[in-house]
Amino acid sequence: MLDCLVIGGSFAGLSAAMQLARGQRSVVVLDAGEPRNRFSTHSHGFFTLDGVSPAEILQRAWTPLLAYPTVERVWGRAVRAEKTARGFSVESAEGQSWSSKSLVLATGVTDTLPAIPGLAERWGKTAIHCPYCHGYELRNQPAVVIASSPHSVHQAAILPDWGPTMYCTQGQFEPDAEQMMMLEKRGVQIERSPVVAVEGAGVQIDAVLLADGRRLAAAAVYLAPKTSFGHQLAEQLGLAVEAGMTGPVVVADEMKHSSVPGVFVAGDNSSPMHNATLASAAGVLAGGAAHRYLMLQYQAAEHA
Known part of the structure; x- marks a missing residue:
């Protein structure tokens, strides 16, 4: 034994x-x-x-x-x-x-990642969950947080230390009044149209495509699967x-x-x-x- x-x-x-x-x-x-x-x-x-x-x-x-x-x-x-x-x-x-x-x-x-085209093949490279693990290599470039839970607000709040940050609520995870004040103080922008695709050459990210047809420039996508x-x-x-x-x-x-x-x-x-x-x-x-x-x-x- x-x-x-x-x-x-x-x-x-x-x-x-x-x-x-x-x-x-x-x-x-x-x-x-x-x-x-x-x-x-x-x-x-x-x-x-x-x-x-x-x-x-x-x-x-x-x-x-x-x-x-x-x-x-x-x-x-x-x-x-x-x-x-x-x-x-x-x-x-x-x-x-x-x-x-x-x-x-x-x-x-x-x-388990959200079923968003372009996300899985970039996971662990330019689509990531932890700025301490990978954020330095993507610093000073636009980042998009794809909300997956109420905790995603915290993720968005710390990211401006690495670069400009956009918080995408996905139409589900709207910040409350206190959270909104925190995000505004941190310079985080809010986007309510859901991300429907991640675009770029290879594992690089150039933009995220929104449900309303707009594209947001991005070099990194953060999410908590x-x-x-x-x-x-x-x-x-x-x-x-x-x-x-x-x-x-x-x-x-x-x-x-x-x-x-x-x-x-x-x-x-x-x-x-x-x-x-x-x-x-x-x-x-x-x-x-x-x-x-x-x-x-x-x-x-x-x-x-």
């Missing part, structure tokens, strides 16, 4: 696995190879690795992790998980199964879930322990704030907490 099965091999999962490996615990990292940031060519704001591609960051992380003799990497997608008398049982779509004393769910979230878990594992394990700003998040304590003893969560699936550094930090907490759980719940003789 494994000490821990880590489901998800990106920033959060690998950070968790490293703590467990250094604690000499047996770990399998099950990874489907589809990190959320795979659409981005560069990752920004990550300590010492600003501007490095997400794929290269992961490769740099895997190499030292796999040097630990208790760590194994398995490519696959977890499709079933359940609590057992001794721990947990997990099966993958590829037909493999594991028994483990603990679990770390670092599966991230799945983005709807998010989901992309799997049924949280439901199968009976984890407590609450509504986040863009979709559901797994409830966890300050050490990333979920409502089910032995299940730890880390990364975007358990945080309303989505950021590579925060995901990695959450993985460190989850891995350390899982190690402590194993220490307290299982006899040392059993581990030996």
